[in-house]
Amino acid sequence: MTDVAQAFVPGHVTGFFTSDHDPDPTKAGSRGCGIALSEGVTVTVRPADEVSVELNGEPITMGAVERVLDALKAPAAVSATTDLPLGAGFGVSGAMALGTALATNAAFDRRLSRNELVTVAHGAEVQAGTGLGDVVAQANGGVTVRLEPGGPQDNALDRIPARGRVEYHVIDDLATDGVLDGDTTALTTAGKKALSDVVGEPTLDRFMRASREFARESELLTARVRDVILDVNEAGGTATMAMLGETVIALGTGLTDAGYDPDVCQIHPAGATLEP
Template sequence: MLIRAFVPAHITAFFVPRFNEDPLLAGSLGAGINLSKGTNIFVSIEEGLERHIHIAFNGEPVKKEDAVISYSVANEIIPKDFTGEIEIWQYFDFPNGYGFGNSAGGALGTVLSLAFALKEKTFLQAAQIAHKHEVLHKGGLGDVIAQVHGGIEIRTKPGAPGIGVVDNIFFEGYKVLAVPMGRLPTREVLDSDVVQLIEKEGEKALNTLLSNPKVEVLMKVAREFSERTGLLSGELLEIAKEIDKVLHLPSSMIMLGKSIFALLNENEIEKAKSLLEDLSIEEYHICDVYTQRPSVERWMEGKI
C-alpha cells in the first residue's frame, strides 16, 4: 500500500510562545501564511516478519537522531504488534531549518498517511500526535495547527489541533515571495533570553491585528515585531529594505529562519524578480496561498 500526503509550508509572521507541561496545551499565538509549496510525503507499508521503519529526506535515508520527530510520531501511531516494512519518503520544497515548518510538515504528513492506512485515528487525533512531538522535541509550537487550517491564519488560542483556536484573514489577489537565506534553529531561540521580548511584542502585534484583521496590517505588525525583537537585523534587514522599495507592503522575516517573505500583487512580481537578480539572489519562490487543509490519499502507481 502506498499513501501520499501533502502538507503546506508554513511561514510564521509573528508569534507568542505559550509553554505548558502538557504538550497538547502548549503552542503559540500569532499569525502566518500557508504556501502552495511544502512537503510531499509517500508512505509504503508492506507486511512482513519483522518491524522496520525507514525515513528518507529528499530521497536520502536519514538516521533516527536526524529525524527524531517523524520517527517518534510513526512509533506512536503504528500498533506495537505490527510487523512489516514501513518506508516514509519526505520531499521538501524548501530547505530544512530556514523557517518553513518542514519538521511539522514531515511529522504531520507522516502521521496522517499512517492514520489513513491504519484507519484507527481521526484526522485531528493524528494531527495531535504530530503537534505533541513537535513540542516535546522543540521543533516548533504553532506550525502543525496552522498547517491543518491553511490560508492566512491567526492563532488566537494555543494548543494542538482540536484544542487551540485558529481564525483566517480574508484576502484576494496576493502571492507570497519567499527568500530562504539561512538556518536559524527554533530550539536556540526558544531557549534564549529573547523569549520575554518576543512575548511582549507578539501580544502587541496580535492585538493590533485582531482589531483590524487585514493583510496590510499583518505585514506592518510582522515587520515591527521582527525589528523590535532584534531578530531581523544586519544583512537580512538590509535586503528587506531593498525589497520594500519595489512593493507596496513591507516585507518581513520568517519566524524562525534567516529568510524573508513578502506579499505581492500580480503587477509587482516582475519588479521583485528584477530586484532579486540585481541583488544576486538566485534562490527564491513565488507561491500561492494554500487555503485547504493537508491532503492525504491512496497513491496509485503511475499517478501524476
C-alpha cells in the first residue's frame, strides 16, 4: 500500500452508440464510436477512514466511483480535477470511475490486471446509469470503434487511425440517465446503421457524417446544436453532437472558422495511465 496514487484518463466524446442490455453489467454496454481527448480527468486516491469523493475541490456524489471503491474494498478519499464540464458529453463520470480503479489498485496494492480494472469500472458505470461505453474507450484511447458491447472480456474494439485538432462548444448539459432509462429502440437502430457505415469506411470524415446522421435519426439532436452544426458546415467545416450532451464537436478549426470561440484539444492516442 502507498500513501497516494494518481491516474490520468482522457475525456471521451461519443458520436453514436447503441444500448445493449444484459443482466450482468460487465457484459452490458454499447457499440459505437468516439474520440478520446487530450483534455481529461486526473484522479488522486488516498487511503482514508471513510469514503469521500471530490471534483475540482467540491464534494460530489458519484455512484460509479463509489461502486468501484466498494468492489475493490477500499476506503479512500478520491479527488478528481478536470477542465471538462460534467454532464456535457465528455465522459467525466467514466473517467472518474476508471481513474479511481487504476489509482486504487496502486494505492491499496490490489494486484489486479488492467483488463480486470477496466471491467470493474465499466460495470460500475453501467450500474450507476451514467454511461455505457466511455470507460472501455477511455482505456483504449484514440478513435475507438466499439464493435461489441461490454467490458474487455466480452467486447471487441478497433480504431480509426487518426490524429488531429478537436474543437468543442458547450451549450448545455443533458441528463444521461433520462435517455438511457427510456425507450432506446430507435437510438439503437440508428447506432447500428452508423456503426456499419464506419466499419465500411473507417475514416474521421465518415465518422463525423455517421454521427450527424445518428443524432438526427435518434431524435437526440437539439435545435441549438443543429444551428451550430449548420454554421460550421456553411464555413466549410465538419461538426457533430457529442453524446450525451448539448455540445458541438468539430475537427480542425471548424468552430473557429464559423465565428465561435471554442475550447481546443487534440485526439489523445493513448488510453488511461497511472501517473508517476
